[in-house]
Amino acid sequence: MTEVEDMSCEESDCMDNLQNIGQGEVEESLLLLANVALAPPCGDEAACGCDYDAYSSVVEGSLQSMQIQLQFLMSKADDLQECVVSRLGHLEGEALAAAVPEFIYTCQPFFNHVESTARCTVSQLTLPYDMHAQLLDLSQQLCDRLQQLVITYASYNVLCLDEREPNSVSHFCIGQIHLGRLRLTTFLYCKPTPYLAWVDTGIYKRMRWNVDRLGDEQQQQADLEQGGESEAGTVGDTEFYFLCCEEIPITEADERSQDVSHCSVVRLWSIGQWMQVKPDPGTEDIYDWILCDTPQASYKRLLSLGSDEPSSCNATDFLQQLLLSQQTTE
Known part of the structure; x- marks a missing residue:
């Protein structure tokens, strides 16, 4: 076989991989995870508490199933990376650019299932800590791999990370869970991104959490879905929380953190x-919203974490504790 023929065959294999990513192969495999239905619904205390040994065994079996699913998804991510690294000159950019968002979307059932099983408030009372940590480690591994994949595609100018651009892939969803009457949807930014797209505030966002407060009927639907993504509406407005970093001069930083490096x-x-500033969240004039190109807001710091960036799983742990503590005081 000549070198040209060999390259043509490899290009064909790469195109097949791209097509498979967006078709039924991934979805059918993920259905295996959904059909197992190993974890009881969040909030089902009877199911969690009646037989600890049986429940622990069931979750352990679920962990093994999710490890297999993770290996499958990581393999698909490797295939996509190989396509852009080895075959950029032979494949259409549009096919490559579309493949990554489609693949990330197919990872959502995995993120939702792992995060819900590990973070369910009832599960945290019953799961051994090491099992809880193993579950979240699966989520963290896939999260890190997808971030690396997107950044690699951006380095080849196939994807854009600037959220001001319409086709940007600046961030992606890494799970949705229910905590009582709260629905928490988590997003990761592939790199620190300006807090406000068109204004330099000196603050950079790394993660975002959309927090919705559910009514009684929506809560019942969420329980039935066992932590899956809900199509139900919400009561009141969505609250937005962020993991952010700020670059602060040492003189000011010394007063707020003892863990500082030897730099300026x-x-x-x-x-x-x-905390929305523009348009005024209390305004009843619809034109204030129509005429505002980009909403502006201040950043209300709730929890200081020091100079070390937390992992996405640890950051969500911190926010979960913060939200649950707010619930107990309401």
């Missing part, structure tokens, strides 16, 4: 809330 500035991490 230090990067400090925190979790805070989006």
